[in-house]
Structure formats: structure tokens, C-alpha cells
Amino acid sequence: MLAEAAATVPVLLAAPVAGLLGHRAVRRARGARLLRIDTPNGIDEQGFVRIGGIEQWISIRGEDTSNPVLVEIHGGPGASHSIFGTRTRSWEKHFTxxxxxxxxxxxxxxxxxxxxxxxxxxxxLYEDALDVTRYARRRLAADRVVLVASSLGSVFGLRLARSHPELYSAYVGTDQNILDAGRDTSVHEALLARLHAAGRHKDAAAAREMGCAPHRMTADQRASYDKLTVASDPLTLDTLKRVVLGSLWFSPLHSLREIGRYFAGMKFSARLTPDLAAFDDRADGTRFEVPFFVFQGDRDVITPPGRARSFFDEVQAPVKEFALIEDASHFASFRHPDRFLDLMLTRVRPLVAHRAAA
Structure with a gap:
């Protein structure tokens, strides 16, 4: 879906360059000040770590290293969360x-x-995720960590939490992606309905021709399909432009060159999607030995809450909770980071703290 964001970049650059870059510089400086951590027991480490035989970027940030550790698995493919640092600054008061x-x-x-x-x-990438988890545990002397997985990252997340309860104190899925080897076509049918309702019959015909299984499409077909999905829903399109593209444009951590590399990485990572065509989350198992949470956008058209809820209802776990984030599409935790944090503080953190004390 971020292909739509890439297409928006030339529109931004068409504005007067000096004014655009000047505004960006001001916002980036403000963001850099916001990101400063100067508490006595805080941590702010960002750099490259040898993971799976290559140098991979890892950030560890928090105001108190005695707080629970939260390890994120981002989506995409290739849609790094490093751009969202200023939006999620408040999380670092309560989690590392x-x-x-x-x-x-x-x-x-x-x-x-x-x-x-x-x-x-x-x-x-699954093995990389395990290595990152183990690195975080060693670096922060944490017995277990909270696993927060988003969108494509939740495909990894379900399998990590199911197979390695010794590493994780809880699983939190957001933009929770449920794969079923293509049996459920409701997302595709909803897209066709939105396009027809908007009078976009040619686009609906194109989407119908591409089929209902995005993971079986070519990279070009997937990009076209994602554009249709995003453009068919005003809230998703607004989130993509303001939250995702805006965060990238104003990120204190990303130069103009790195913005280009960000999109290049997404295009490169698209080769991962064919791997997922036969994945079936229910067949892989719905029993988890860790507390299981899903916090989903109530208006997500990409990973709809109904599908996530249906899977959640079948999950067996020591504790499980499902909550909707209102007025949120995909990227719910970043559109409403304070609401997501409130769920983390009221549902997850007390449980994790109690388990750690026990």
C-alpha cells in the first residue's frame, strides 16, 4: 500500500523548493529535540548490529531501562517503523x-x-527476528520481551509467539494480518464494492481481473492493487499521506537521500510476498502459551477487524483481549499513538509487570 505514498512525493516536490525544504528543516529540528532522552536511567542507542550475517539497523530507546522491553516487528514488506519516532515518543516513558x-x-x-x-x-527474516529478540534480551538483561507486530510483521509475530514462549512475555498484534491460503475473499469483495459505489467501474474491472489473492500477484500487479485499495477508502488515503508520508518527510532520522532509499527498499522487499501465498494461520495453530492481545483499527480495510476478531475468538491463551481503536484505518497505532499506548498501559503492562515479579 505504500506505493501510493511513493507516488505522492513528486507532488510535494512540485511546491516551491526553498519553502518546502525550509519547513522540513524546522520540523526536523523540532523532532530532534523531542527525541532527546536525558533521564538518569534512560537509553538511546541507534546503530548497526551484525544480524544474520549482515549489518542491520536497531534502535533501543526508553527513559528507564527498568521498564518492560517492547520489540517491534514492522510491516510492508520493507515499511520500516523508524520513521515514526516522534509520533511514538510517549511510549518510551513506559517501555524500552x-x-x-x-x-x-x-x-x-x-x-x-x-x-x-x-x-x-x-x-x-524469521531467523533474523529471533536474533534481534535475543540481542535485545542480552543488551537489556531482560528475561522476556513484549512482542508488538504490525501488518506483515504480524505474520512473523504469530509464528514467533507460538513457537518461542520462552522469549516473549506477551504478544500484541496490531493491523493484525490473518492468512488463510486465499480462502477468505471478503477483502477483495469489499474493495470491488467500494469501487463500484464510487462509480469507478473500470478500476473495479481491473481489480477483478487481478484476482482476490494479492500474494499470488506479480510485483507490478500488487502495486496497482494496493493503489486501488488505498484510493478507495478516504481514511486509509488520509492516513497514508499525513501519518506515513508525513512522518517520513519530517523524520529527524532520515535525510533526503534516505527517503529515496526507503522507497527503494520497499520495492526491493516486494519479492517476499510470494512466500506467503500458501500460509494458513489456523492450520499452523491457534494455541499460544503467552498472553495474546489484538488492538485493531475499527475501519481498517486492508486487514479488517472482522477477520482479526474471528481468528482471535479461536485463540487459546493464558490471557487474551481484543480491542478496537476508533476512527483508525491501517497503521492504527501510529494514527492514534496515545490510544494505542493507553491500551498497552491498561491491558498489557500490568500483566507483564506481574509476571515479571512472579
Whole structure:
């Protein structure tokens, strides 16, 4: 879906360059000040760590290292969360947040380019995620960490939480993606309905021709399909432009060159999607040995809350909770970071703290 964001960049650059860059410089400086951590027990480490045989970018930030550790798995493919630092600054008062740019994404892709990414497969990235988890546990002397997985990252997240309860104190899925080997066509049907309702019959015909299984499409077809999905829903389009593209444009951590590399990494990472065509989350199991949470945007048309709720209802876990984030599409935790934090503080953190004390 971020292909739509890439298409918006030339529109921004068409504005008077001096004024545009000047405004960007002011906003980036303000963001850099916001990101400062100067508490006595705080941590702000950002750099490259050897993971899976290549240098991968990891950020560890928090105001108190005694807080629970939160490890994020971002979506995409290739849609790094490092751009959202200023939007989620409040999270770092209550959690030590570990962010990782996967191989093929963000600063990791920018470090060594396409030839330096090594093997690009789901299995390889899964092992990378385990290595990042173990690195965070060692670095922060944490027995277990909270796993927060978003969108495509939640495909990894379900499998990590199911297979390695010894590493995680809780699983939190947001923009929760449920794969079923293509049986459920409701997302595709809803897209066709929105396009027809808007009188976009040619677009509906194109979407119908591409089929209902995005993971089986070519990279070009997937990009076209994602554009239709985003443009068909005003809230999703607004979120993509203001929250995602805006965060990238004003990020204190990303130069103009890195913005270009960000989109290049997403295009490069698209090769991962065919790996997912046969994935079936229910067949892989719905029993989890860790507390299981899903916090989903109530108006998400990409990973709809109904599908996430249906899977959640089948989950067996020591504790489980499902909550909707109101007026939120995809990227719900970043459109409303304070609402997401409130859910983390009221539902997750007390449980994790109690388990740690026990």
C-alpha cells in the first residue's frame, strides 16, 4: 500500500523548493529535540548490529531501562517503523522500545544496497527476528520481551509467539494480518464494492481481473492493487499521506537521500510476498502459551477487524483481549499513538509487570 505514498512525493516536490525544504528543516529540528532522552536511567542507542550475517539497523530507546522491553516487528514488506519516532515518543516513558529495520528495509537496505541484503526469504527474516529478540534480551538483561507486530510483521509475530514462549512475555498484534491460503475473499469483495459505489467501474474491472489473492500477484500487479485499495477508502488515503508520508518527510532520522532509499527498499522487499501465498494461520495453530492481545483499527480495510476478531475468538491463551481503536484505518497505532499506548498501559503492562515479579 505504500506505493501510493511513493507516488505522492513528486507532488510535494512540485511546491516551491526553498519553502518546502525550509519547513522540513524546522520540523526536523523540532523532532530532534523531542527525541532527546536525558533521564538518569534512560537509553538511546541507534546503530548497526551484525544480524544474520549482515549489518542491520536497531534502535533501543526508553527513559528507564527498568521498564518492560517492547520489540517491534514492522510491516510492508520493507515499511520500516523508524520513521515514526516522534509520533511514538510517549511510549518510551513506559517501555524500552526496540525498533529494527529488517533486511531489505529502511536503514538496513541503505547500509549496503540490494546486493548486500543476502537471502531474502520469510525463513531468513524469521531467523533474523529471533536474533534481534535475543540481542535485545542480552543488551537489556531482560528475561522476556513484549512482542508488538504490525501488518506483515504480524505474520512473523504469530509464528514467533507460538513457537518461542520462552522469549516473549506477551504478544500484541496490531493491523493484525490473518492468512488463510486465499480462502477468505471478503477483502477483495469489499474493495470491488467500494469501487463500484464510487462509480469507478473500470478500476473495479481491473481489480477483478487481478484476482482476490494479492500474494499470488506479480510485483507490478500488487502495486496497482494496493493503489486501488488505498484510493478507495478516504481514511486509509488520509492516513497514508499525513501519518506515513508525513512522518517520513519530517523524520529527524532520515535525510533526503534516505527517503529515496526507503522507497527503494520497499520495492526491493516486494519479492517476499510470494512466500506467503500458501500460509494458513489456523492450520499452523491457534494455541499460544503467552498472553495474546489484538488492538485493531475499527475501519481498517486492508486487514479488517472482522477477520482479526474471528481468528482471535479461536485463540487459546493464558490471557487474551481484543480491542478496537476508533476512527483508525491501517497503521492504527501510529494514527492514534496515545490510544494505542493507553491500551498497552491498561491491558498489557500490568500483566507483564506481574509476571515479571512472579
Amino acid at each position: 522500545v526496540v525498533r529494527w529495520d529488517m533486511r531489505g528495509a529502511g536503514k538496513t537496505f541503505g547500509r549496503s544496497g540490494p546486493r548486500g541484503q543476502g537471502e531474502m526469504s520469510f525463513a531468513r
